[in-house]
Amino acid sequence: xxxxxxxxxxxxxxxxxxxxxVSAQGYNNPTVEVEPREKVVVKVGKPLRxxxxxxxPLAGCRVxxxxxxxxxxxxxxxxxxxxxxxxxxxxxxxxxxxIANVKDSYHGDFKCALQxxxxxxETIGSLKIIVAKPPPNRPELLLSQAPxxxxxxxxxxxxxxxxxAGRPSANVSLFLDNETLPRDNSRFAYNTxxxxxxxxxxxxxxxxxxxxxxxxxxxxxxxxDTPMEAHKQLQVYFPxxxxxxxxxxxxxxxxxxxxxxxxxxxxxxxxVWKVGDExxxxxxxxxxxxxxxTTARETRPGQWYVELxxxxxxxxxxxxxxxxEARNPEGTTKYHFRLSTSPVPEGFDLDAGxxxxxxxxxxxxxxxxxxxxxxxxxxxWCFAGGSSTRNIGESDIGDxxxxxxxLRFHKPxxxxxxxxxxxxxxxx
Numbered sequence: 001x002x003x004x005x006x007x008x009x010x011x012x013x014x015x016x017x018x019x020x021x022v023s024a025q026g027y028n029n030p031t032v033e034v035e036p037r038e039k040v041v042v043k044v045g046k047p048l049r050x051x052x053x054x055x056x057p058l059a060g061c062r063v064x065x066x067x068x069x070x071x072x073x074x075x076x077x078x079x080x081x082x083x084x085x086x087x088x089x090x091x092x093x094x095x096x097x098x099i100a101n102v103k104d105s106y107h108g109d110f111k112c113a114l115q116x117x118x119x120x121x122e123t124i125g126s127l128k129i130i131v132a133k134p135p136p137n138r139p140e141l142l143l144s145q146a147p148x149x150x151x152x153x154x155x156x157x158x159x160x161x162x163x164x165a166g167r168p169s170a171n172v173s174l175f176l177d178n179e180t181l182p183r184d185n186s187r188f189a190y191n192t193x194x195x196x197x198x199x200x201x202x203x204x205x206x207x208x209x210x211x212x213x214x215x216x217x218x219x220x221x222x223x224x225d226t227p228m229e230a231h232k233q234l235q236v237y238f239p240x241x242x243x244x245x246x247x248x249x250x251x252x253x254x255x256x257x258x259x260x261x262x263x264x265x266x267x268x269x270x271x272v273w274k275v276g277d278e279x280x281x282x283x284x285x286x287x288x289x290x291x292x293x294t295t296a297r298e299t300r301p302g303q304w305y306v307e308l309x310x311x312x313x314x315x316x317x318x319x320x321x322x323x324x325e326a327r328n329p330e331g332t333t334k335y336h337f338r339l340s341t342s343p344v345p346e347g348f349d350l351d352a353g354x355x356x357x358x359x360x361x362x363x364x365x366x367x368x369x370x371x372x373x374x375x376x377x378x379x380x381w382c383f384a385g386g387s388s389t390r391n392i393g394e395s396d397i398g399d400x401x402x403x404x405x406x407l408r409f410h411k412p413x414x415x416x417x418x419x420x421x422x423x424x425x426x427x428x
Contacts, residue, residue, distance in 0.1 A: 030056060
């Protein structure tokens with residue numbers, strides 16, 4: 001038992017001496033504080049400032065920059081290589097350095113060696129200098145193969161965007177036009193000594209509205225003034241999209257009229273108009289030669305504009321049923337139309353042409369009213385039968401007293417011989 005107690009005391013004393021020795025060494029060699037911490041990214045040609053400090057006055061300040069021999073720095077020391085001391089003086093414990101023009105060879109481990117004034121040894125601090133280098137090529141965009149020969153509505157597409165050989169790795173993102181696609185998972189291989197690679201992945205269930213949009217792989221990097229991009233346009237096949245019954249207003253009996261529609265489908269459908277029992281294909285007329293169809297025009301990817309022109313609208317035309325059938329390999333859809341000679345209801349969505357027509361009509365009406373007022377006032381044109389010498393603002397009534405009487409709604413009493421005189425009971 002006594003022997004065990006003796007061994008325990010020896011172990012405790014040994015631990016005590018080790019702690020004292022470590023503490024003494026830490027006191028004699030204080031830790032160097034380096035700013036920026038751990039690593040810094042800088043572009044070629046840009047300045048860089050690194051500050052190393054300890055809490056005691058210094059006798060010496062030495063730095064090691066990758067690609068250069070060790071440099072001893074002092075305040076107010078002339079510099080012909082753009083590398084100079086930076087700090088408030090050695091007596092403050094500061095050993096800083098300013099590099100006016102960073103070179104690609106400075107990429108690597110930076111070290112600063114600080115010698116306290118009361119010590120014969122140096123304390124070392126370190127920092128990783130990452131000299132930025134952009135990816136040499138555009139990012140790479142990869143898309144999964146379509147389940148069939150082409151992408152269709154409802155298919156799942158997987159995308160991968162990669163930027164190779166950048167230092168540090170580029171920031172890569174996937175977009176659908178300007179919409180950021182959420183990341184499924186990302187893998188960043190980051191290595192400050194060698195070139196690095198960044199990859200981002202995403203997936204999406206395709207909708208018909210994705211047709212014609214661009215999948216964009218964008219790489220941003222500190223060494224690039226503008227991002228680099230790779231993109232591919234989506235081709236999504238889908239049937240003609242359904243729409244509710246289409247109402248058209250404002251047709252005038254005896255004038256030409258147009259029935260139009262915009263159909264969303266890919267690939268291009270075949271269009272057939274059905275008016276009553278008659279079918280009219282694209283670019284043809286009906287048997288009466290009054291109805292003319294146009295060839296569908298693609299205004300945007302997967303968006304088709306079609307028209308049916310009526311030579312002269314008759315009342316019977318507003319009583320017919322109009323059906324447009326659109327058929328492509330993905331499906332068939334029918335669109336129903338109703339025509340009316342009634343004006344467009346309040347709040348109904350007007351197209352630009354209809355609005356322009358209303359504005360022009362109002363302007364013409366205002367012009368006609370102005371001409372009529374001018375002709376009436378000057379006695380011109382159809383008003384030339386009156387006095388030709390009447391000036392603007394002159395009354396048509398020659399006797400001013402008569403004009404005053406005309407303004408009075410007075411019915412003379414029976415037997416009043418002087419009906420043209422004013423009753424005594426009325427004061428002027």
